[in-house]
Amino acid sequence: MNQEIIDFIKSLYKTDKFIPLHEPSFRGSEKEYLNEAINSTFVSSVGEFVDRFEKEFAAFVGSKHAIAVVNGTAALHVSLILARVQQNDEVLTQPLTFVATCNAISYCGAKPIFIDVDEETMGLCPIALKNFLEKETKQVNGECINRSTSKVIRACVPMHTFGHPCKVDEIAEICENYNISLVEDAAESLGSYRNGIHTGNFGKLGAFSFNGNKVMTTGGGGMIVTDDQDLAVRAKHITTTAKVPHKWDFEHDEVAFNYRMPNLNAALGCAQLESLPDKLMQKRELSGIYKEFFESVKDVKFKSEPNHGKSNYWLNALQFKNHELQQSFLKEANSSQVMSRPCWKLMDELSMYSKCQRGGELACSRALSESVVNIPSTPV
Numbered sequence: 001m002n003q004e005i006i007d008f009i010k011s012l013y014k015t016d017k018f019i020p021l022h023e024p025s026f027r028g029s030e031k032e033y034l035n036e037a038i039n040s041t042f043v044s045s046v047g048e049f050v051d052r053f054e055k056e057f058a059a060f061v062g063s064k065h066a067i068a069v070v071n072g073t074a075a076l077h078v079s080l081i082l083a084r085v086q087q088n089d090e091v092l093t094q095p096l097t098f099v100a101t102c103n104a105i106s107y108c109g110a111k112p113i114f115i116d117v118d119e120e121t122m123g124l125c126p127i128a129l130k131n132f133l134e135k136e137t138k139q140v141n142g143e144c145i146n147r148s149t150s151k152v153i154r155a156c157v158p159m160h161t162f163g164h165p166c167k168v169d170e171i172a173e174i175c176e177n178y179n180i181s182l183v184e185d186a187a188e189s190l191g192s193y194r195n196g197i198h199t200g201n202f203g204k205l206g207a208f209s210f211n212g213n214k215v216m217t218t219g220g221g222g223m224i225v226t227d228d229q230d231l232a233v234r235a236k237h238i239t240t241t242a243k244v245p246h247k248w249d250f251e252h253d254e255v256a257f258n259y260r261m262p263n264l265n266a267a268l269g270c271a272q273l274e275s276l277p278d279k280l281m282q283k284r285e286l287s288g289i290y291k292e293f294f295e296s297v298k299d300v301k302f303k304s305e306p307n308h309g310k311s312n313y314w315l316n317a318l319q320f321k322n323h324e325l326q327q328s329f330l331k332e333a334n335s336s337q338v339m340s341r342p343c344w345k346l347m348d349e350l351s352m353y354s355k356c357q358r359g360g361e362l363a364c365s366r367a368l369s370e371s372v373v374n375i376p377s378t379p380v
C-alpha cells in the first residue's frame with residue numbers, strides 16, 4: 001500500500017527528486033513590488049505597502065480591520081492581550097496545535113487548559129468544550145471561574161487544523177454563554193470558511209500567519225483581524241511601541257511592542273494576495289485528485305473538508321487505520337524523497353505544558369496524532 005501511495009505522489013509531481021510538503025511560489029508581482037519598496041527607501045516600519053496590504057487583506061477575509069505584524073505568533077500574542085488575557089488567567093485551547101498557540105498564551109502570563117478536538121475537523125470540539133465548562137466552571141460577577149484553580153478563564157483559542165475550519169460558530173456561541181472571549185488561531189486557514197464566513201471573523205479577534213510554509217507568505221509575517229474599531233486602534237498602537245502620533249516628539253504612553261510588519265514584507269504580501277485566489281483553486285484541485293485516489297486505497301482515509309466548511313487544503317492529510325501503519329508510511333515515504341510528517345507532538349506532552357489542566361482524556365487528539373500524516377500539498 002505504501003509504495004502505491006508513494007508512486008502516485010511521484011507521478012503527480014512528475015519527479016524522482018525530493019518533494020517537500022508545501023513550497024512557496026512567487027509567480028506574480030513579487031519582484032516588481034519589492035523593487036518599488038526598495039526604490040522608495042521605505043523598507044522598514046513605515047511605507048505604503050503596509051497600509052495597502054492591511055486594506056486588501058481585510059477585504060479578502062471580510063473583516064472591518066486588519067493590522068499587519070511581524071509574525072503569526074505576535075498576532076496571537078497581541079490578540080490575547082486585547083482580549084484582556086493577563087497574569088494568572090487561564091485560556092482554553094486544543095492540544096493538537098503548533099506550539100505558537102500555547103507560547104502566545106504563556107507570554108501573557110496565562111496558562112493553557114487543553115480541550116479535545118473532534119475527529120471530523122481536527123479542531124477544538126464544541127461538545128468537549130461545553131462539557132468542561134458545565135462541569136468545571138462557575139460564573140462569578142460575569143466571569144468564568146475554574147472551580148479547581150479559582151482562576152479566571154478569560155479566553156478560548158480554537159485552531160483550524162491544516163486549514164480545515166473547526167466548528168467555530170458553535171464554539172463562539174458557547175464562549176458567549178460563558179463570558180469567555182473567542183480568539184481564533186487562523187494561522188493555517190487563510191482561504192477557509194465556515195458557513196460561508198471566513199475563519200478569523202467569529203470571535204473578538206483572529207490571527208493569521210504568513211510564514212514561508214503557509215498558504216501565502218511575506219517571508220515572515222502575521223495579521224490581526226477584528227470588526228471592533230477600538231480594538232483595531234489599540235492593536236495598531238501597541239504593535240508600534242505605543243507612540244503618540246507627533247511630527248517630531250517621542251511620546252509613548254505605555255509599555256508596548258515593536259511588532260509592526262516591515263514595508264518590504266508587506267510588498268511581498270500585496271503580491272501574494274493577488275495570486276491567492278488562483279493558488280487556492282489549484283490547491284483545491286490537488287485535494288480533489290487525492291480524494292479520488294484514496295477512495296480505493298485500503299486502511300487509509302483522506303481527510304476531506306468538514307461539513308459546513310470550505311477548506312483551503314493547506315496541508316493534505318491522511319488518517320491511517322492504526323499507529324503501525326502511520327509509522328511505516330512515514331518511514332517509507334521519507335526515505336523515498338516524498339516528504340511526510342505526523343501532526344505535532346501534543347502540547348500536553350511537551351515538558352513546559354505537561355502540568356497544565358486537561359479537560360478529560362483528550363482521546364481524539366491522541367488518536368489523530370498517532371494516525372494522521374501530512375503529504376505533499378504544493379499545487380501541481
Ligand SMILES: *Cc1c(COP(=O)(O)O)cnc(C)c1O
Pocket residue numbers: 071072073074097098100101159185187188209210211220221222
Ligand atoms: C504557523 C502557525 C503559527 C505561528 O505563526 P508564525 O508566523 O510562524 O509565528 C501559529 N499557530 C499555528 C497553528 C500555526 O500553524
